[in-house]
Amino acid sequence: MRFITLCVRTLAVSESNFISAAEHAGETFVLNLGPQHPATHGVLRVKLTMDGEYITRAEPVPGYIHRMHEKMGENRNYAQFLPNTSRIDYLSAMHYTHAFVGVVERAAKLEVPPRAEYIRVITSELNRISSHLVWFGAFLLDLGGFTPLLYAFDDREKILDLLEGITGSRLTYCYYRFGGVCNDIDDEFIRGTRAFLEEMRPRLKLYRELVTDNIILRKRLIDIGPISAELCRKYGATGPVIRGAGVPYDVRRSEPYSVYPELDFVVPTHAEGDCMARYLVRMEEMGQSLRIIEQALDRLPEGPVLGKAPKTVKLPPGDYCYAVEAARGRFMVRVISDGKEIPYRVKLRAPSFSNLSLFEEASQGMMLPDALAVMGSLDLVIPDIDR
Amino acid sequence: MNLPEPFRLLVFLLGTMAFVGANAAYLVWVERKGAGRFQRRTGPTEVGYAGLLQPIADAIKLMSKQLILPPGVDATLFRLAPLLVLAPAMMCFATIPFSETLVPRNINVGLVMVFSFGSIHVMAIMLGGWASRNKYAIISAARIVSQNVAYEIPMLLVVITLLMVTGTMNLHEIVQQQAGGFWNWNFFRLAANPLMPVTFIIFYICMLAETNRAPFDMAEAESELVAGAFTEYAGMGFGVFFMAEYANVVIGCSLATVLFFGGWQSPIGVLPGLFWFLLKLYLLVFSVIWVRWTFPRTQFYGLLNLSWKILIPLSLFILLLTSAVMKLF
Amino acid sequence: MSAEELAERFSRLFPRASAPPESTSADGVSADGVVPAEPSRPAQETEHAARGCHLEATLASGEVVAAARLMDEHGFAIDAVTGVDWLAEGQMEVIYDYFHPVNGLRVAVRARIPRENPEIPTVSEVFPGANWHERETHDFFGIRFTGHPDLTPLLLPEDAVYHPLRKDFSGE
Numbered sequence: 001m002r003f004i005t006l007c008v009r010t011l012a013v014s015e016s017n018f019i020s021a022a023e024h025a026g027e028t029f030v031l032n033l034g035p036q037h038p039a040t041h042g043v044l045r046v047k048l049t050m051d052g053e054y055i056t057r058a059e060p061v062p063g064y065i066h067r068m069h070e071k072m073g074e075n076r077n078y079a080q081f082l083p084n085t086s087r088i089d090y091l092s093a094m095h096y097t098h099a100f101v102g103v104v105e106r107a108a109k110l111e112v113p114p115r116a117e118y119i120r121v122i123t124s125e126l127n128r129i130s131s132h133l134v135w136f137g138a139f140l141l142d143l144g145g146f147t148p149l150l151y152a153f154d155d156r157e158k159i160l161d162l163l164e165g166i167t168g169s170r171l172t173y174c175y176y177r178f179g180g181v182c183n184d185i186d187d188e189f190i191r192g193t194r195a196f197l198e199e200m201r202p203r204l205k206l207y208r209e210l211v212t213d214n215i216i217l218r219k220r221l222i223d224i225g226p227i228s229a230e231l232c233r234k235y236g237a238t239g240p241v242i243r244g245a246g247v248p249y250d251v252r253r254s255e256p257y258s259v260y261p262e263l264d265f266v267v268p269t270h271a272e273g274d275c276m277a278r279y280l281v282r283m284e285e286m287g288q289s290l291r292i293i294e295q296a297l298d299r300l301p302e303g304p305v306l307g308k309a310p311k312t313v314k315l316p317p318g319d320y321c322y323a324v325e326a327a328r329g330r331f332m333v334r335v336i337s338d339g340k341e342i343p344y345r346v347k348l349r350a351p352s353f354s355n356l357s358l359f360e361e362a363s364q365g366m367m368l369p370d371a372l373a374v375m376g377s378l379d380l381v382i383p384d385i386d387r
Numbered sequence: 388m389n390l391p392e393p394f395r396l397l398v399f400l401l402g403t404m405a406f407v408g409a410n411a412a413y414l415v416w417v418e419r420k421g422a423g424r425f426q427r428r429t430g431p432t433e434v435g436y437a438g439l440l441q442p443i444a445d446a447i448k449l450m451s452k453q454l455i456l457p458p459g460v461d462a463t464l465f466r467l468a469p470l471l472v473l474a475p476a477m478m479c480f481a482t483i484p485f486s487e488t489l490v491p492r493n494i495n496v497g498l499v500m501v502f503s504f505g506s507i508h509v510m511a512i513m514l515g516g517w518a519s520r521n522k523y524a525i526i527s528a529a530r531i532v533s534q535n536v537a538y539e540i541p542m543l544l545v546v547i548t549l550l551m552v553t554g555t556m557n558l559h560e561i562v563q564q565q566a567g568g569f570w571n572w573n574f575f576r577l578a579a580n581p582l583m584p585v586t587f588i589i590f591y592i593c594m595l596a597e598t599n600r601a602p603f604d605m606a607e608a609e610s611e612l613v614a615g616a617f618t619e620y621a622g623m624g625f626g627v628f629f630m631a632e633y634a635n636v637v638i639g640c641s642l643a644t645v646l647f648f649g650g651w652q653s654p655i656g657v658l659p660g661l662f663w664f665l666l667k668l669y670l671l672v673f674s675v676i677w678v679r680w681t682f683p684r685t686q687f688y689g690l691l692n693l694s695w696k697i698l699i700p701l702s703l704f705i706l707l708l709t710s711a712v713m714k715l716f
Numbered sequence: 717m718s719a720e721e722l723a724e725r726f727s728r729l730f731p732r733a734s735a736p737p738e739s740t741s742a743d744g745v746s747a748d749g750v751v752p753a754e755p756s757r758p759a760q761e762t763e764h765a766a767r768g769c770h771l772e773a774t775l776a777s778g779e780v781v782a783a784a785r786l787m788d789e790h791g792f793a794i795d796a797v798t799g800v801d802w803l804a805e806g807q808m809e810v811i812y813d814y815f816h817p818v819n820g821l822r823v824a825v826r827a828r829i830p831r832e833n834p835e836i837p838t839v840s841e842v843f844p845g846a847n848w849h850e851r852e853t854h855d856f857f858g859i860r861f862t863g864h865p866d867l868t869p870l871l872l873p874e875d876a877v878y879h880p881l882r883k884d885f886s887g888e
Contacts, residue, residue, distance in 0.1 A: 031522050038610045053526060053687065063871040070856070071880050106768060142610045144601060144684025150426035216602055216682050219689055233793040233817055235845030247817045254820025255764065321768030321813075321822070330815070332768075336800055345881075349796040349813065357848040368526070369611050369686050386871055 028056055035064045039142050039372045042382030046359075046375075048368075055371050058363040060356055066386040073346030078104050078178070078313045081346065085333075086172040088348060089384035091134055093173045094120075094127035095326035099333045101176045102257060103322035107315040107337060108178070116180035116305045117259045121296045122193065123163060123175060124258075124324075125289040129200070130159040131327035132282045132289075135379045139279070140211065142376035143220055148211050155203055162192045178313055180306035190297060197290050204287055212283065221276035225374035227362050228273055235358035238351050239329025240285065241378060244278035246271030251325035263295050275377040282379070312341055328352050328379050352384040399491040403480045407473075410637050411630035412442035418676050425680040445626075452622030460619065461518040468515030469620070469627035475507035476634035483641045484559045486651040486660035497558040498546065501642060505597070508631055509535040512599075512606060515628070516616030527615030530687060531606040534596060537694035542593035544702035545586050548709045549646055552579045562650030569654035574647040578716070580709040587647050589702050594639035596690065598632065601679035605687050640671035719761050719770040719821060722790065726759030726773050729786060769822045777827045777836045780812060784825075784839035784846075787814045792823065797839070797849035799857040801831070803883040808834040808859055812846075829859070838864040856881035 034045035043064035049057040069088060073081050085100040086093035098120060105112060133156040137149030160170045166189050167175040167182075175181055211217060232242040242249050250267040252260040268284035270277035315337035323332040329351030336345040355378045363371040390398065416431065416438065423430025431438025456462055482497035484490040494500065509531055516528030552573065553561045565572045577583055596603040607615040614620075617628050644650055644667040651660030685693070759773035775783055784794075795813035802809060812825040829836050838861040840847040850861045851870040858879035861867065869876045879885060 029522060031526075037613065053530075063869070063873070066871040068880055074881075103768070106766065140683060144604070144608065144610060145682065146422070147426050147680050150428060154427060214682065216685055216689075220683060220686055229817070233791070234843055236794040236796070236815075236843070237845075242817060249817040249820075254815075255768075255822065319767070319824075321824075323768065323815075323822075330795070332795065332813070334768075334796075334798070334811070334813075345800045347796065347798045347811075349798075353848065354794075354796075354845055357845050361844065367686070367688065369608070369684075372611055 027051060034061075039375065040382070041138055041380065044356075044380065044382045044385070048371075050368070053367050055363055055366050055368065058360050058371060060359055062353075062356070062382070062385045064386065065383050067383075069348060069387045070346050073343055073348075075342065077341045078315070078343065081343070082177075083172070083174045085348075086174050087383070088350060088387055089326060089328065089331070089352070089381045090171055091131040091381055092127055092327040093171065094124045094175065095324050096331060097174060097176045098124055098258070099322050099324040099326075099331050101178055102324065103320050103333045103335050104178050104313055104315065106322055107318065107320040107335065108309075108313055110179045110309050111307045112180055113304045113307050114259070114301045115184075115303045116307070118296045118300045119181050119185055119305060120176060120258055121260065121263070122185075122293050122300075123167070123173075123181075125292045125296075126159050126163060126193070127173070128327045129286050129289050130156045130163075132286050133159075135282060135327075136207070139376040139379070140217075142372055143217065145211070145214075145217070148207070151203075151207075155200060158192075158196050158199070162189060162196065165189055165192070177306060177309070179309035180304070182306070184305045190300075193293060193297060197294055200286075200290055204283070204290075207283065212280070218276065220369075220373060221279055221377075222274060223272075224275045224370050225362060225366065225377065226273045227278075227358065227374075231358055231361065235361075236354040237329070237358050238354065239325070239327070239379075240278050240281040241329065241355050241358075243267065243269045243281045244377075245273040246277075249330075251323050251330050255323055257322070257324060259296070260292075262299075263292050265292050265295075275373050278377040278379075314339065314341055315343070323349075326351055328381065328384065329355060348387055350384045350387055352378075352380050352382075353387075356380055356385055399481070403477055403491060406480065407477055407630070407634045407637075411633040412446065414633040414636070414672065414676075415445070415629070416442050417673070418679075421673070421676045422680045425677070449623045449626040454624055455619075455621040457519070457521075457619050460520055464514050464518035465619075466624075468511050468518060469624050469631075471511035471514065472508045472631040473627050473634065475504040475511075476631050476638060478504045479638045480641075482558055483638070484562055484645065484650055485664055489661060490559055493557070493559045495555075495557045498550070498556040498561075501558075501638065502543065502546070505635070505638065506535070506539065508635060509597070511631075512616045512628070515620070516606075519616065519619035521619050523612040523614075523618050524616045527606045527608070527612050527618075530608075531599065531616065534599075534603070534605055534687075534690060537691050538593045538596040538698075541589055541694060541698035541702040542597065544699070544706055545590045545593070546646070548580060548586055548702070548706050549573060551706075551709055551713060552576060558645050558650075562645055562652060565649035565652050567652075569649065569652075572647065572649040572652070579713060580705065581712065582705050582708060583647075585701070586705055587643070589698055589705075590643060590647070592693075592698065594643065595675065595678065596694070598635040598639050598675075600632075600636060600675055602682040602685050603690055604679075604684060605690060608684060610684075636672060636675055637668065640668050640675065643671055644668050722771055722821070722823065723759040723761055723773075725786060726771075726783075729782060730758045730773075730775055730779050764822065769824050771821070771823045772826065773823070774826045774828075777810075777829045780810070780825060780827050781837050781839055781842065784812065784842040787823065787825075788842050790816070791818065792816050792821070794839075794843040794845045794849070795822075797846050797853055799853045799859050799881070801857060801881060801883045802828075803831070806831045808857060810836055810853065810859060812839065834859040835862055836860075837862050840864055855879070858882065 028049050028051045031048040031050050033048055034040045035043040045061040047059040047061055048055050069084050072084055085096040088096050133152040137152035140148040164170045166185050167173045227245055229245040229247045232245050246269050248267040248269045265288045268281050270280050317337055317339040319336045321332055321334045323330055331351055332349035334347035335343050338344040363374055420430040431441040434440040434444045479501045481491045482500050512531050513528040516524035553564055574583055574587055599606045617625055648667045651664040653663045758775055759771055762769050762772050764770050792814040795815045798811050800809040807828045808831050809826055809828050814823045838850055850864055853859050854867045855869050855872045856879055
């Protein structure tokens with residue numbers, strides 16, 4: 001291993017325009033990973049200080065797709081801001097809109113009919129599966145395996161079709177309304193979802209046999225990039241990252257919302273904290289989501305799907321929070337109201353932001369391909385970091 | 388072939404170039420179609436029947452692109468690298484016996500020649516990476532050198548094992564020794580080397596690593612190094628590296644066919660030798676494509692560990708075993 | 717550990733008397749505008765179902781680091797650090813959100829600082845994860861976190877000198 005380091009070093013300090021004089025003197029060089037790079041899945045830049053192929057410092061530089069959603073929130077009323085929330089993390093739009101309608105319902109004390117709550121759970125979990133499928137494909141792509149991506153997208157396509165049928169959109173859903181959901185689900189959706197449940201279980205088994213048990217994949221993930229529970233706590237990392245460190249932290253359990261307390265599901269955890277643990281947590285979560293959907297479909301009550309809500313929502317003055325378990329972890333909306341039609345302050349606490357912030361510490365001394373595996377295992381969505 | 392020598396040379400030169408070109412173009416098509424099938428999609432369909440003209444369209448597109456010379460590169464080396472990577476690949480074909488009679492140059496040290504020229508392309512890729520003066524390219528260049536050093540050794544040890552069995556370095560003779568039924572192929576000559584299938588697997592793995600094919604495509608590693616040593620190349624400069632990759636795959640598979648699977652020898656005694664040679668060759672090429680679309684990429688140090696800790700000791704053991712077996716029996 | 721115990725510890729650690737009113741506004745609104753706590757109890761239990769929080773504490777700006785240590789000691793994780801611009805009152809509010817990864821408790825710690833000179837000590841030494849949150853808050857509000865290792869813009873362009881979430885930011 002020393003040889004390669006020497007090799008790179010010798011080459012790196014040779015005369016070159018792209019390597020500065022300062023780098024000549026030291027033994028490290030700076031590698032700009034991004035903002036356009038295949039492994040960052042978006043416009044994230046990571047400034048790597050490298051010693052050969054070893055990373056001595058990795059400094060993420062976010063902000064390339066910053067849109068200031070929080071300021072937008074201060075300029076429009078609650079209903080107008082609702083579609084914004086689905087554009088933050090484009091892969092788990094349902095969860096994000098859920099958090100925002102949740103905070104408004106909590107503050108304005110709106111009643112949500114039970115049928116609507118069940119529909120929210122069903123669509124949220126479908127969205128979680130589709131988000132994890134995208135992660136699965138993209139993560140394998142990071143590791144140089146091309147084929148699983150297409151398989152994952154094949155399955156995801158079915159979910160998108162189902163959700164398109166009831167919400168009208170395929171990615172940035174704006175389906176939840178203050179006090180319920182905008183459309184009732186029809187028999188076609190229920191039949192399609194049940195059929196999907198049947199199809200998806202053998203597929204998860206297929207992924208396990210084809211991908212998870214592959215020796216190269218195991219070599220690339222096991223014991224790579226351990227992230228301890230303590231590190232997660234210090235950085236506020238949530239979702240599969242903290243569950244991959246053995247802590248069963250799941251907002252659906254710790255701060256129960258919607259009808260999740262009535263449903264029976266397990267929060268998968270793996271104590272190893274390496275890339276494999278995070279990988280397995282997400283794979284098992286898909287199975288749990290299938291269980292949740294099945295139960296919710298079985299218990300789906302009849303009734304209205306949209307409760308009474310005023311045309312223009314006004315929240316009583318005060319400070320309200322609402323957190324949901326999005327596909328990437330804890331997403332919290334904090335709304336501070338001064339009693340007017342538009343919020344005084346909207347704070348969006350995005351999971352990818354905290355998950356990425358530990359990357360600098362976690363990737364210390366790692367080799368480039370392993371660091372990229374760790375970055376992939378964090379499941380970053382760049383607009384979610386930058387908001 | 389009973390042509391006057393100058394004509395013969397010219398015919399073979401053109402023939403080899405055409406073969407390399409056609410292979411490069413149509414293996415891209417096969418790879419894209421194959422990848423499509425592996426991934427439950429159709430691959431190219433638009434240009435020509437089943438996308439058969441797609442490689443031509445790609446070539447035209449690549450040729451019409453500007454050859455960008457980024458500021459600060461070493462212009463001579465930068466332009467030289469694509470040529471250096473393709474020319475030796477063509478040279479290698481000069482000794483490959485396609486059939487009993489179709490041998491461009493039947494020389495006694497054919498095997499040595501293939502390996503000597505085969506090693507140049509690695510140096511050329513390194514040169515391209517270095518000349519680009521791009522950090523990704525330099526990392527890739529360093530990777531490819533250490534990868535090549537690591538895999539040349541087990542590959543040559545395996546070939547030495549084989550040479551002890553065959554007793555000649557003339558590829559034509561090696562194939563002739565394997566005549567008459569598939570049990571005479573080197574792959575099945577367990578009497579001389581009981582571990583012959585293992586020997587072949589080592590050869591195959593080394594061939595994947597030497598030609599930078601997945602799962603050992605460390606030099607290109609597009610999700611880590613963007614395009615590795617080729618990052619700064621545009622248009623046909625990039626295309627030539629691609630052609631060379633396929634040419635090298637074909638050479639590697641030809642060698643495997645000649646050394647292990649009896650070259651042009653037919654297993655059942657029908658049809659001309661050229662058919663059998665190409666059949667075996669393309670089956671191996673297909674397996675290389677299959678591997679690429681099935682496995683994720685290994686880590687770089689995993690790749691080196693595999694070579695230094697497993698393949699080299701194993702091939703040394705096979706070498707000892709073979710010499711012992713041949714001495715004793 | 718329950719929210720009650722935590723509130724108890726808060727009131728022992730941060731007796732309200734030690735918190736000087738930091739208001740600089742002309743009308744002299746007291747520092748704890750949002751949560752009118754009794755003078756002896758800086759921390760108040762709130763109903764999670766109504767507010768999304770189990771405990772809220774309003775502290776003086778100098779006490780936030782000690783509060784972060786307290787949270788750290790009890791195994792809380794940093795959730796977010798953010799600001800609110802109370803233009804009318806001439807104050808900035810900094811809100812530290814914590815969650816407990818095991819028992820799910822949610823705690824919000826608030827501190828108010830004068831708007832003219834928004835300065836508050838950093839908690840990034842206790843929770844390294846606060847580093848980015850504080851940088852973001854500095855971007856958006858211009859709140860200076862004293863002792864912070866690097867307050868260069870995180871989400872805004874690197875040469876940004878404006879603070880868009882201030883209520884008097886016009887966007888020009």
